Amino acid sequence: MEGKEFTGKNVEEALQNALSQLNVSLDQIEYEVIEKESSGFLGLLGGKPAKIVVKQKESVTTANTESAVSTVSTVAPSETAAVKSDKDLCAIASKFLSDVLTAMDVKTDIKSEMTENGDEICIDLSGNDMGILIGKRGATLDSLQYLVSLVVNKESDSYIKVKIDTENYRERRKETLENLARNIASKVKKTRHSVSLEPMNPYERRIIHSCLQGDAYVETHSEGEDPFRKVVITLKKGVRLPDNNRQRFHGGRKPYGNSNNKKKISSSREFHKKYGADTKDYSTDYKKDYAEYLESKAAAKAAAEKKEENA
Numbered sequence: 445m446e447g448k449e450f451t452g453k454n455v456e457e458a459l460q461n462a463l464s465q466l467n468v469s470l471d472q473i474e475y476e477v478i479e480k481e482s483s484g485f486l487g488l489l490g491g492k493p494a495k496i497v498v499k500q501k502e503s504v505t506t507a508n509t510e511s512a513v514s515t516v517s518t519v520a521p522s523e524t525a526a527v528k529s530d531k532d533l534c535a536i537a538s539k540f541l542s543d544v545l546t547a548m549d550v551k552t553d554i555k556s557e558m559t560e561n562g563d564e565i566c567i568d569l570s571g572n573d574m575g576i577l578i579g580k581r582g583a584t585l586d587s588l589q590y591l592v593s594l595v596v597n598k599e600s601d602s603y604i605k606v607k608i609d610t611e612n613y614r615e616r617r618k619e620t621l622e623n624l625a626r627n628i629a630s631k632v633k634k635t636r637h638s639v640s641l642e643p644m645n646p647y648e649r650r651i652i653h654s655c656l657q658g659d660a661y662v663e664t665h666s667e668g669e670d671p672f673r674k675v676v677i678t679l680k681k682g683v684r685l686p687d688n689n690r691q692r693f694h695g696g697r698k699p700y701g702n703s704n705n706k707k708k709i710s711s712s713r714e715f716h717k718k719y720g721a722d723t724k725d726y727s728t729d730y731k732k733d734y735a736e737y738l739e740s741k742a743a744a745k746a747a748a749e750k751k752e753e754n755a
Contacts, residue, residue, distance in 0.1 A: 447499030453671035454481045455494045460593065462498040467603050474499050493670050533596055533604060534558055537565055540595045550576060565596060569610040578613050585613065586645065616737060618651055625655040628677050629662045633685060638678040649675050661685060
């Protein structure tokens with residue numbers, strides 16, 4: 445099959461990348477799997493992404509060509525029964541997500557709305573034990589987001605981006621990654637050695653790149669193939685560091701990461717007992733962010749209750 449090649453960590457992601465870049469729906473293309481994904485040795489080494497070749501159907505190509513050269517007026521989208529409205533697409537997304545969460549035996553409130561540009565659906569989930577929907581480093585939330593995106597774009601004539609969030613996780617994760625980027629950049633400046641971060645998805649890699657793009661001393665680049673692609677932070681070539689950053693790594697200096705001035709998080713067992721067993725996969729940085737979030741939420745609730753009593 446002649447067409448354009450797309451890759452992804454699995455066949456479904458490669459297909460989603462194709463739909464996004466070609467701006468078409470699933471029924472408007474033909475595709476062939478060239479190579480399925482492989483996890484490699486013990487799921488760690490030698491993994492390969494999935495590869496597919498995608499070709500637009502002739503009827504779609506012909507229709508696009510004719511619409512570009514024809515001067516004949518067409519029926520407005522609002523008059524075509526096949527075109528789904530914003531409310532319809534939001535309802536489709538909410539219904540599918542509700543069915544999935546019901547099957548998972550997770551009770552949540554689902555709020556979905558289309559952005560003003562009409563190209564993105566934002567879905568917010570709220571309820572108890574939302575940690576189970578976030579998963580390790582947001583993996584479960586990303587998976588739900590991917591599935592809902594497939595369902596929505598199957599019913600849409602143009603590509604619609606889907607964003608699912610709960611307890612403001614996306615913003616808090618962004619802040620955690622930005623703090624990580626700055627801390628690792630500081631380490632690179634002190635040790636003059638490059639540091640490779642753990643594999644991340646494209647969205648999280650962009651956060652790291654964006655955070656450090658204005659740094660005068662370090663630069664970033666990505667290495668590897670998805671899903672094992674990672675960001676590497678290095679010292680810029682020819683840069684001269686200030687005198688206070690020229691200390692040797694082994695010179696009696698306090699080890700990197702020592703934070704005596706910061707309040708330490710309690711042991712993992714105490715944290716899980718206080719905030720739920722489903723938090724066992726949370727990283728140390730995220731535990732701190734999550735604890736602060738819950739405490740601020742409880743304080744706001746207490747303030748509201750006190751205000752009602754006074755009234």
